[in-house]
Amino acid sequence: MFSKFQNHIISRFPFLEDKKLFLAVSGGLDSMVLLHLLQQLPFEIAVLHCNFQLRGLESFGDQSFIQNYCDQNNIPVYTTQFDTEAFAKDYKLSTQVAARELRYSWFYELLENEKFDYILTAHHADDNLETFIINLTRGTGLDGLTGIPEQNDKIIRPLLPFSRDEILKYAEENKIEWREDSSNASNKYLRNKIRHDLVPMLKEINPNFLSAFQKTQSYLQESQEMVEDASIMIYQQVAKEVGEDIHFDLNQLQKLPNYKSYLYQWLNEFGFLAWNDIYDLVDGQSGKQVFSAEFRLLKNRNALILSPISEEDEKDEYHINKEDQDVNFPLKLRLCNVDHITLDSNKAIFVDAEKIQFPLVLRKWNEGDIFHPFGMNGKSKKVSKLFKDEKLSLIEKEKTWILCSDNQIVWVVGIRQDERFKIENTTNNILKIELQ
Structure with missing residues (x-):
């Protein structure tokens, strides 16, 4: 497998020569084999590992395993920990989507900060097949059937031509240690159901099914290229x-x-x-x-x-007048008076309307912003510290808006309300402000 892998790198990714490469390593079979293969090639590599804290002590065991391996082999390693379940709940995402958002946001931040060139992941041919089937069951166009791209911007997947069986055989022959993810044995996730139940049935029907699938996907990719060519020709007639x-x-x-x-x-x-x-x-x-x-x-x-959307379109601030019930840009907000409060989401706040001064101002956050977080008994806090505590990525920070009344922060929108505008026993008029 090593010779095949080396030839694949030379033929498909010649631009990687003399580049600094990050490897996304979970500690599982696929990523440990990719790490072992790349250790034998003349690349400058470093390892990235995300601890999503989804499997208790097992997650920290993976992190320790990778840290020890890299220390023993003199490989630089970068690790981080995420409260994935809290992030998924706050942003109403599935656990898998939340983990992906957190992972790639951190990857790209490190690429820029550490001056590396590319990130390599260990997706292989069986992953590609499973993704194809998932997209097919959900309904998709050609884009969803052409599979996982071998390169997407700075992300490169050099193991795509290799099957899970080839990877396992290589690991056993080279006595490579890896960590088993206990969640992979569960059929809780759709991908696992496809991996454990459907794919073995397809391979039983046709032992060469994976090879046949790769040919089919190659034809689909050629069809997609034809579509793109036609799109360019028509674009020249329609667009200026x-x-x-x-x-x-x-x-x-x-x-x-x-x-x-x-x-x-x-x-x-x-x-x-x-x-x-x-x-x-x-x-x-x-x-x-x-x-x-x-x-x-x-x-x-x-x-x-x-x-x-230019800087002129996205102004520094937007005013919300007292008569405005619905705000559609730059965020969708709804303002209405209510009789009682329901504290079930960070997507809405309830404030004492008599403490609010209109027009309210909706603006992006500034580095020196300070507010009084709800529940902290009037103590002040920098908004930047809140972002750090919430483990927001650079992209998430840039997208965060601040709602103000008379230069005082009412709400770090979607994250935390300010204590100074809270409902009290003497409150007569409750204003609900909801992010839609």
Whole structure:
């Protein structure tokens, strides 16, 4: 396997020569084999390990195992710990999605801070098959059927051509130690159900199923390339780039029998999610808009105009007047008077309306911001310290908004209310402010 791996690196990733590489290592079979293989090649490597604290002492055992291995082999290692379940609950994510968000946010932060070039992960052919089946069961287009990409930005997956059986055989031949993740034996997660029940059945039907699947996926990738080529040709007929903006001619667009597919192909990379709203823009009124995190799509007469949200568009602050019940930009907020409070989510706060001075100001946080966290009996705290305690990534910090009344922080939105505006026994008018 080593010779095959070495040839694969040379042929597919020649640009890795003289680069500094991070390896994402869980301690399991796949990542320990990848680490062993790369130790034999002339690369400058360091190990990254995330402790998601999902399996009690077992999680800390994995961390110790990797730390000891790296110490014994003189490999630099970076470790971190996440309260994954709390993060998943706060942001209403599945545990697996939360772990992925935390992991990759930390990976990219280290890439920048430590001046490394790429991150290598140990995804292999069986992972690719399982991902294909998961996407197929949920409904997907070609993008979801072409599999895990061997390179995605700074993430590289050099084990994709190798099966789990090949990896296991290599580990046994080279007496490589690894840690078994007890959660992999459970069918709690969809991926495990597919791995334990469905894939063995498919391989029983056809012992060469994995090889046949890889051929099929290769054909699908070729089809996807044809779609992309066609998309580029039609784009040149329909779109006109004007500075940073892109203008789509609706008269030309609507002549296409499947223009929605082209719009998806062109706009997907800009982070849009509300596809039905985008398709409705084609026949919608002039002036209607759809937003992604960094771009807006505007219907302007016979054109759709795609433009980045500039600093002028994303102002330093937004005012909320007393009569405003619904705020739609830059966040969706609802303000209403209520008779009682329900403390079941950090997505809403209840304040004494008589303590609030309008207009309220919604702004991004500043480095020196100080507030009085609810529940701390009036003690003050820096917002930056709150972010550190909450283990927010750089990206999450940049997306956090502050709601203020007369220059006093009312709410670090979605995270913590300020004590000074809380409901008391003497409160006569309760204002609920909810993040939608």
